[in-house]
Amino acid sequence: MKPNTSAIPTDRAQHPSLLGLLLRVNLLGLQRKLLSVRERSWGLVLSVVGFLGFYLALAYSLFYRGLEFIGRFPGLGGLLVERLLFLLFAFLFALLVLSNVVIGYTNLFRNRETTFLMTLPIPANTIFQWKFMESVLLASWAFLFLIAPLLAAYGITRHVAWHFYPATLLLVALFIALPGIFGAWVALQLARHLDRKLFQIAAFLLLAALIGSLALYFKPTQVTEEFLENRVLTVIDRLLERTRFAQQPFLPSYWLSASVQNWSEGSFSTAGFFVLVLLSHVLFFGFLAFTRLGDRFYDAVSMTQSRGGVLSNWGWFRRYDRARQGKPLPVGWLESLLGWVRSDVRAIVIKDLRVFWRDTTQWGQTAVLFGLLLVYVINLRNFSQQLDSPFWKNAVSFLNLGACSLNLATLTTRFVFPQFSLEGKRVWLVGLAPLGLVQAVRVKFWLATIATLLITLPLILLSCVLLQLGALRTAFFALAIIVMTITLNALAVGLGALYPNFSEMNPSKIVNGFGGTFCLVLSFVYILGCVVLLGLGSPWAWRTGEPEWTRAGIAAGIVGVFSMAAGWLPLFLGLRRVAQTEL
Amino acid sequence: MIELQDLHKHFGDVCAVDGVTLTVPRGEFFAVLGPNAAGKTTTIKMIVGLIKPTRGTVRVAGFDVQESSLEARKRLSYVPDFPFLYDKLTPWEFLRFTGQLFRMDERQIRASTEDLIPRFHLEEWLQKPIESLSHGTRQRIAIASALMHDPEVFVIDEPMVGLDPHHARVVKDTLKERSKRGMTVFLSTHQISVAEEMADRIGIIHRGRFIAVGTPGELRALAGTQGALEGAFLALTEECRREEMSDPSLGNSGNKLPIS
Incomplete structure (x- = not known):
């Protein structure tokens, strides 16, 4: 029988x-993946699209207001806006390099398609070329999403001509190639010389050192009220001095910023010069990447698949390993510690904790996200003396609540949401055990909630202490973060059960799907709603600092209902779905 | 044909393949049996060029896999135990894609698919996304795509995983038929009955070395057993284990049973 192939177009090129x-x-x-959205509920799709539109509008509005505000600074407005632009692109360049290294390594060496x-x-060179392009796009799309509203706001505030927008689009496209090339080169060297585990540890240490150095470099200096009022130019001069590194002419971000700035000012010859600098570097290094890097690719792939355990490189570990083989297996301190918990619940808790600890990505990302927040919170002590107005105290404490929750939402979406999908692979074990799948999902929810509370609660308490808030206000924020932590975890667990993906082993790919995006969007909407509601109804009025309990009670009531809707409802529906799952 | 010459592979201090020398001539159906972690998959990965040997050479259809890797891979097909397929494509699109990668022209692709699609009973699934298909159907697509360009050497790891008895028979018959037409087959499996039924020669690998190679009859004679090949396999691997227990210095060098 001949296959029915009439619907398939025949290639002209043989x-x-x-x-x-x-x-x-x-x-x-990719096209089919995007089209598969049609199979989803239109309500959900519209929510996601609406949120993205809302994000773009909000980001544009904030950038526009910020640029206008800074631009009005007498005599120095233009200079400050310029510095801000250079600074932003310099930081984004560093982030893009990091993102390209991590994604490039995974995509080149830990990918089934490559194998x-x-x-x-x-x-091998062709495979490298394809994977290189894919990695650059994967690592950079969020960057494009981030800077689009900024560049639009920059253009509008400067009343630029229409051609500014397509020109900057082209410039940005050129710009993202450079961190991509550098990231691919670094990933290749890492694959050839470092084991995966060592790479993860090295990347983490490097990042920690980078954060530490940045924290040290940008350490705030005490500026008194008197100094701020009478010597404002000295303060700005300090600020400009500290941020001068962004104007190193050898930085690719400098070429981008300079060409964007000059184009907006109508200095096309200067802008053209920087465009050519950018273009020549992209062409030169792009040519090298496309023709030379691939030569080492096969060696690197073979090396990544040929390594033994890192520890077995050392004689002492081999001796220790041999010695322990004959001995009875240890129970483990964690098991002893949780000895009072029911054995099946304990088994799931210990398994999840072990998986978390042994997956460097999970604890690495958690440490980075909350480490940065900790650095910021600790630096608050340098500002607290200046924050004597009730308005700023209130504003900063609510911003801290928002920042902490946003960090948490990133983690719950990235790590808690895919839990049920991943467990689906082992459903024969957990689902058929006397504990049951529903109870197992509940255990996961409480474990994630308790574990994340151990991070978010101390962070908020520390923030309150450093802002010198009273006991009552500290209790208010503590209660708020407890409710939000429980809700965000419930949302992630619930949606994870409602939108499972049993065919995917890679948690990051599960998160990239519709359910993961929806979870992130709902989490952000919930946080925004909560922080705004709690802020507006703050018992401590913004201007006077006097408690207003009626308004606070109403706001707290609404937040309570909102939390029930955002947390309890998805968890309830998710657990019901789990109960109906046919094993 | 496949030629392995003094092949070694070390993962850190662990020796996964320890000096394998083997020739599988053109048109032979060769099966590899061995306990878990014996070195079967590592040997296969070196044959298909996924990893470099620590020492030794691999030649496929006369081409050194490391020196002339493209020439070797043009003549080779590999189906792993869990093959990669593009989930969003349909089987038809995937088959065409594979054919084009092997530089087959439109006429060759049509001719090849007209043979393979009905043979593997894929007509019904041809226009459906691969992600919606069962494990067995995906396995059949992977095997069909690997046979598209009529390879000289066919390497397959656990071919019967997920296949029902009817399709397992189809795969066995197809591979045997192609083997008779000159395709060299290198099959790795834990199913002794499959090896016994299909293979011209069987190699038993243990701790990175072939401890015995021969026809099923020769292996039985070597082990001093009769009946199913399972008895010979267990006897030969057990003898190896016993020797290692009594003389730990043998380590990965394993048994020194004669290789026929």
């Missing part, structure tokens, strides 16, 4: 290039 084939097949996959392609008659 032998398309191999790179073209890989691009085509992956674009087709599949390596067995086909495709030159």
